Amino acid sequence: MRLSDLGQDSLGIWFIDINDEDDSTIKNNSSNRGIFIHSLLIALGFTENVGLLKTSGLIMLYPDLKKSASWKGNGSKAFLMMVKKAA
Numbered sequence: 001m002r003l004s005d006l007g008q009d010s011l012g013i014w015f016i017d018i019n020d021e022d023d024s025t026i027k028n029n030s031s032n033r034g035i036f037i038h039s040l041l042i043a044l045g046f047t048e049n050v051g052l053l054k055t056s057g058l059i060m061l062y063p064d065l066k067k068s069a070s071w072k073g074n075g076s077k078a079f080l081m082m083v084k085k086a087a
Contacts, residue, residue, distance in 0.1 A: 001061040003054050006047075009034075014047055 005017045014037040037046065053061065 002059055003050060003061055004059075006037075006050050006061070014042060 001016070006014070007017060008014050015034040016037060017034055050061070053063065
């Protein structure tokens with residue numbers, strides 16, 4: 001996920017923009033959408049982390065994640081590892 005896919009709407013509500021820009025792909029046109037970010041993630045510092053990554057000049061939300069056949073497979077594996085470490 002690119003940091004540019006994260007933003008706020010006109011009311012200041014944070015969301016993820018799912019789109020087919022740059023090297024992203026979606027299944028069909030109706031897959032283009034915005035998904036609101038849960039307030040608990042915001043309270044845990046998610047948006048501050050996004051700001052720090054942007055300030056550092058990074059482009060991706062998970063900069064250490066490497067693309068193989070797809071971002072999705074590696075992203076799922078990385079997320080599972082984070083969950084296991086937190087448990």
